[in-house]
Amino acid sequence: MMTNGGGLPLRIVHLYPEQMNIYGDTGNVLTMVRRAQWHGYDPEVVVHHPGAPFPDNVDLLVGGGGQDSGQGLVAADLRALGDHIHDLADAGVAMLMVCGLYQLFGQFFETVTGERMDGIGIFDVATYGGPKRLVGNVRSHTQFGEIFGYENHSGLTMLGEGQRPFGEIEMGSGNNGRDRTEGAIYKNVYGTYLHGSVLPKNPRFADALLETAAVRRHGTFTRAPIDDQLAERARSRARQLGV
Amino acid sequence: MGDVLSHRSAARIGLLVRRVAQLRGSGTALPGLVVERLDPGFLAAALADLPEGVVVITGTNGKTTTTKMVVELLRASGLKVFSNRSGSNFTRGIIAGMLGELDGRARLNADIAVLELDEAHAIQFVREAPPRYSLLLNITRDQLDRFGEVDYTARLLEKVALATTAGVALNRDDPLVRRIADALPAAVECRYFGSGGSVKHLFPDDRHLYGTRPDLSPEKDSPGHAADVILSELSGKSATYSFGDEAQPAIELGMDGVHNALNGAAALSVVRMVLGDMAASDVLLAALGLVGPAFGRGESIDVDGSPLEIVLVKNPSGFRLALRSYAESDAATMIAINDRYADGRDTSWLWDVDFEGLSNVEVVSGTRADDMALRLHYDNIEVAHVEDSLSVALDRLLVIEGPKRIYCTYTAMMAIRGILASRFNLAGIQ
Numbered sequence: 001m002m003t004n005g006g007g008l009p010l011r012i013v014h015l016y017p018e019q020m021n022i023y024g025d026t027g028n029v030l031t032m033v034r035r036a037q038w039h040g041y042d043p044e045v046v047v048h049h050p051g052a053p054f055p056d057n058v059d060l061l062v063g064g065g066g067q068d069s070g071q072g073l074v075a076a077d078l079r080a081l082g083d084h085i086h087d088l089a090d091a092g093v094a095m096l097m098v099c100g101l102y103q104l105f106g107q108f109f110e111t112v113t114g115e116r117m118d119g120i121g122i123f124d125v126a127t128y129g130g131p132k133r134l135v136g137n138v139r140s141h142t143q144f145g146e147i148f149g150y151e152n153h154s155g156l157t158m159l160g161e162g163q164r165p166f167g168e169i170e171m172g173s174g175n176n177g178r179d180r181t182e183g184a185i186y187k188n189v190y191g192t193y194l195h196g197s198v199l200p201k202n203p204r205f206a207d208a209l210l211e212t213a214a215v216r217r218h219g220t221f222t223r224a225p226i227d228d229q230l231a232e233r234a235r236s237r238a239r240q241l242g243v
Numbered sequence: 244m245g246d247v248l249s250h251r252s253a254a255r256i257g258l259l260v261r262r263v264a265q266l267r268g269s270g271t272a273l274p275g276l277v278v279e280r281l282d283p284g285f286l287a288a289a290l291a292d293l294p295e296g297v298v299v300i301t302g303t304n305g306k307t308t309t310t311k312m313v314v315e316l317l318r319a320s321g322l323k324v325f326s327n328r329s330g331s332n333f334t335r336g337i338i339a340g341m342l343g344e345l346d347g348r349a350r351l352n353a354d355i356a357v358l359e360l361d362e363a364h365a366i367q368f369v370r371e372a373p374p375r376y377s378l379l380l381n382i383t384r385d386q387l388d389r390f391g392e393v394d395y396t397a398r399l400l401e402k403v404a405l406a407t408t409a410g411v412a413l414n415r416d417d418p419l420v421r422r423i424a425d426a427l428p429a430a431v432e433c434r435y436f437g438s439g440g441s442v443k444h445l446f447p448d449d450r451h452l453y454g455t456r457p458d459l460s461p462e463k464d465s466p467g468h469a470a471d472v473i474l475s476e477l478s479g480k481s482a483t484y485s486f487g488d489e490a491q492p493a494i495e496l497g498m499d500g501v502h503n504a505l506n507g508a509a510a511l512s513v514v515r516m517v518l519g520d521m522a523a524s525d526v527l528l529a530a531l532g533l534v535g536p537a538f539g540r541g542e543s544i545d546v547d548g549s550p551l552e553i554v555l556v557k558n559p560s561g562f563r564l565a566l567r568s569y570a571e572s573d574a575a576t577m578i579a580i581n582d583r584y585a586d587g588r589d590t591s592w593l594w595d596v597d598f599e600g601l602s603n604v605e606v607v608s609g610t611r612a613d614d615m616a617l618r619l620h621y622d623n624i625e626v627a628h629v630e631d632s633l634s635v636a637l638d639r640l641l642v643i644e645g646p647k648r649i650y651c652t653y654t655a656m657m658a659i660r661g662i663l664a665s666r667f668n669l670a671g672i673q
Contacts, residue, residue: 022393027594027621034621067394136588150589197594200617230620233629234613 007042008218010210013055014047015063016074020100023152025064027197028096031206032060039210039224050077054084058093059213061085065099065153065195075117078104082120089122094212095189098198102183102191103127103155123184123191124160125175136243138172138194140182144205146170148238149194157193159184166192172243188212201235203228250289250349253282257342275339286334287372288349289341295322295355297372298513301365301403302380302420303396304561305506307537308498309380310359312510317355319530320518325353334368355517362399369406377407378513380506382419383560393419401426412436412513415470416443416505424468435470436512438505439485442477472512477504484508486515486524494528498536500568502561507531544663546641550574551663552648555656557587559595565650566601574646576601578619579609579633579655586652590614598622605643608636609655633658 014029029045036043046055050073066074078085078101089095097105106125109117113129133154140147147167156176159165165175166183174182174193183192190209192198199206203226214221257278264273278285290297300310314326325344327337337358346352360368369377379400382393397419404411404423411427414420415437424433475490476483482504483493496504511531515522536542543550552574556562582588590611599622606628607615616629630636633655640647651659 021595023589024591024594027591027618030594030621034623150591152589195589195591196614197591200594200621201614230613230617230629234617237611237613 007037007040008214010036010041010043010059010213010217011055011057012036012043012045012060012062012213013058014045015061015101016050016066016070016077017047018049019070019074020064020066022067023065023099023150023195024197025062025098025195028064028098028199029062031197031199032062032210035203035206035226036210038226039207040222041210041214050074054081058088059217060209061088061093061095063095063097063101065101071100071104071117074101075104075119078120079118085120086122089187089189092188092212092216094209094216096199096209097189097191098195099153099193102193103157105189105191106157106184107160109155122186122189124163125157125184125191126160127155127157130154130156130176134173134177134193136172137238137241138174138182138243139170139239140167140172140174140194141170142167142182142205144202144208146235146239147192147194147198147202147205148235149192149196149198149201151193151195153193157184166190201231201238203231249282250285251347253278253285254342254345254349256281257338261339261342272333272336272339274342275333275335275337278338278342279335285349286338286368289338289345289351290356290372292350293353293355295517296375296409298355298357298517299360299365299369299374299377299403299407300357300380300513301360301362301377301400302414303362303383303558304564305380305502305509306359306361308503309378309506309509310357311537312507312531312534313357313378313514315534316510316514316527316530317357317517319526320514320521320523322354323352325351325356327358333364334371337368360403362396362403365403366399369403373406373408374403375407375409376411376513376517377403378412378509379404379414379420379423380509381414381417381560383558397423404431407431410434410513410516412471412509412516414509415468421468432516434472434512434516435468436472436505436508437470437474438508439470439473440475442474442501442504470512471515472508474504474508477501482507484511484528486511491524491528494532496532497534499572500564502564502568503536546647546663546667549644550646551641552646553656553659554648554650555653556650557652559592562593562596562650566596566598569648570600572646573603574648575605575640575643576603577605577636577640577647577649577651578607578615579636579649579651579659580607580611580615581609581652581655581658582611583654586654593618598624606630606636606639608633609652612636634662637662 012032033043103109104119105122106119107121109127111129135152138149138151164185165181166185169180169182211221257274260277261274314324317324327340344352382396401423410432412434415435473485475485480496481493482496484491543552554565604626608630612629612631616626619626628639
């Protein structure tokens, strides 16, 4: 799709871009592409639609949040791919799942009326439809330092025993508004409620995903200096925001 | 309450409140709120006997401009038209606007009311006063923190259509809007407007953005959806519309932009339905050509001899269309993004706008200037200045010679207009 020639290839697979795209999720894919290019790689974006054969040689898998109507179609396709995605996750493939797909990477989503939609269980988390939407700016502390974003979800996600959260909430609601956890991690798979989009404003996290992808594919990750002044400005601005 | 006397007393009290509110310089919707509280049946009663009924216009983008067009087309056809002012979307705002236009029996003194309603308020309104006609423009992502999801918005619009008693005009190019026809009873007339011919490709909807999807051409995708009004050609401001299969003479529109030309098709479609046999094509087209941009919707202000355009952007599809519309006329550009409630507090949507090809960005500003600058950085676009203060940012822009353009969110637009109005004695500012 896009190339700047000469660099080592990286293949980014964008999950269900037609159904799961409502919170700037393409911004995460764009950030992966640009930063890969700036580091001297030659990224390629492949999209996966429901019912289509799943791409091979995946280096990085990115997915987002969507509408209720898209969810059923996506969940069915995802369940059909479940074993394969488990294999990829166990093999250390880097993945970022935001909002709706974070929920579907968990055990299940149960609506307020008790209907249950099964996920693929990469994360040991369960999500329950809540009475109100959790909306606002979020600051979370993670292994990549402070992460800034915006949340907008009605699902309350509970972590199973032993399930690591992605971060600890410093401001905002996170998984459920109660236990101060945000998101979940399994190996190199990250689930989070943060959009904003999350990656542009959190370059350390973005580069960590790229590093995982590059090391798996090519054995090493060569970093080029990137001018992140604007990201730093946006971060310090975000630090001053209220919920 | 509920009889004529009480409607009249409520109206009198409303007028009194309005006088007091004007003296104190306070809110324009307050008198409407008071009337609504005193007399919950006021709105329905005031609108009940309009000879040509009520037209409701709703959808995500283009409501204000399209409403202005519909009003002008109906006036040119000889009707006395009541309309709400932009921003008075609540029922209380509509009532406040009516107070000076009532007859002795507290009935609206007009032939027809044309009301712009945002999706959520439209539901409340149609429950109280079912419209005779409705015009449904489009459904795209807008202010997700208010509406949650596009599907939800689609359901809201469907409810408006279902409450409509005589006829609904639908955007054939928007699958979510087109689909609403399936829910309508046969007794309600359904008309479509859309784009065709060389214009078709200019309208991406949200779904066309992602991945590969076959083009939804109207012929293939919508048999049985023959459109009443088609925008078939557009070159600059010169637009050609077809009514049924009949191409009309090209007209010169009063404003730029492919989206505005499509709003013209929408307006023509609902007006032709309202007027029926009384519709005179030449009168309607001539009137359409005279409609200028609505408040803050691509209006142009003269600043020291060169044009300054103010373009409201509030969601990804609107911003994309605006960038596309103005792509060919270069101007020093300012982008002002605020994140207050009326703007939408989540700035994620900026990442769904493709800025590639934009050049000459002099300054980005607003409460989320930094996010906007970062967004442009990821499209490899240079920004000369990042300046939080709108006033300082305007200084940066105004010293540039030649044409200038500001893309801004709603509250940024209001602030910018205020600053411009106080600095210059601008006749162009309403």
